[in-house]
Amino acid sequence: MTDTLISDHSEVTFHFTIKLEDGSVADTSRTQDKPARLKMGDGSLTAGFEACLKGLSIGSNKSFTLAPEDAFGMSNPDQIHHMEAARFSPEIELEPGVIVGFEQPNGGQVAGMIREVQGDSVTVDFNHPLAGQTLNFDVEILDVSNPG
Incomplete structure (x- = not known):
């Protein structure tokens, strides 16, 4: 069996944890054990976040940091x-x-x-509560499917 890699149009199920620069947890999908679902390229997450997921496969764990403009934007x-x-x-x-x-x-x-x-x-x-902040993300990829 070959690993399915995340690409431009993949549907991805993953757990995430978002930490502030001081290490405190701002949000996580693990509290309620409800993983997030994402269709790559649908605009629900930033291109910067999606770029960090590309090439990962089921079982992958990755940590990355995004500047405000690549996460929830600058405070307006x-x-x-x-x-x-x-x-x-x-x-x-x-x-x-x-x-x-x-x-x-x-x-x-x-x-x-x-x-x-x-x-x-x-x-x-009315800005996103995490706008203007550099954020650290931890993700665990649970499922990847690529529409045929």
């Missing part, structure tokens, strides 16, 4: 908004670090993290 100041506290439901705890869901005009939801509360002003950051 246009994604940080100041809102009146009165716009929030009274059940929401207006504290830094709290993630709040906002309804978009199209009916979809977008998440924002409260960064600061000063009086009646609430600063909400």
Whole structure:
């Protein structure tokens, strides 16, 4: 049996752990033992991340570091908004670090993290929580299939 290598259009099942530069774990698929699934090239992950997976096969383990622009991008100041506290439901705890869901005009939801509360002003950051950070990834490839 030959190993199936990850290529441009592979479907990949893998476990991942994302660590910050200080070594603390930011996210992992291992906590709930729910591996991630990815179709290479579908745009769900960055080209930099996908490039690190190419050539791996089932059973491969790899660690790599991605700069912010190759991971979740740089923090965009246009994604940080100041809102009146009165716009929030009274059940929401207006504290830094709290993630709040906002309804978009199209009916979809977008998440924002409260960064600061000063009086009646609430600063909400709609950037990805890991934007602007250099991240260390550990991956274990569980399955690879290449559409025929």
